[in-house]
Amino acid sequence: GQNIDQPTEMTATEGAIVQINCTYQTSGFNGLFWYQQHAGEAPTFLSYNVLDGLEEKGRFSSFLSRSKGYSYLLLKELQMKDSASYLCAVSEIGSARQLTFGSGTQLTVLP
């Protein structure tokens, strides 16, 4: 089984940097995903980490430490449109390939 924890809510200012943390416990780690979900919309894929380190993709970066069961999503140069829920999801070896999701972090970007 898996246990995934992330903060419920975060607030940041337009133009700033925000880091959303995710910790997980799993018996057979097979990758970690970050999804963005705007209110009333489907989750959309942001990033995937399976090896330790930082993956950078434009304004968004995702970091993984497998030994610590820890990941973070870093958002730079925040824009109002970045206000959304950010979902951390873990894929587990030997599972039926489904993802186990955290409850999501609701990010509000203020002007």
Place this chain on the structure above:
Amino acid sequence: GAGVSQSPSNKVTEKGKDVELRCDPISGHTALYWYRQSLGQGLEFLIYFQGNSAPDKSGLPSDRFSAERTGGSVSTLTIQRTQQEDSAVYLCASSSRGQGGETQYFGPGTRLLVL
């Protein structure tokens, strides 16, 4: 189509009625997943289809829930004798081969409200 589609987008039903939710995955994707998202919660896995293999139903919350996938493409999630606690957004996702670590692409969801 270009993405995963689901219908209906919204469904309001009375307690005790049956409902059917439809999902059209991305063309060529062999893996299909159903999730449920209650208000303010993360996604809860329900069922997984991969090709012609028997589906993994381990996430279905009760025997009132069932799903099928016809012809390896379209899937229907059926909820019998709906209860108020079934009210949620039902999301469908597909991935190309159902391999671990593959990106899952989500449809817009069906918002179900049981009165």
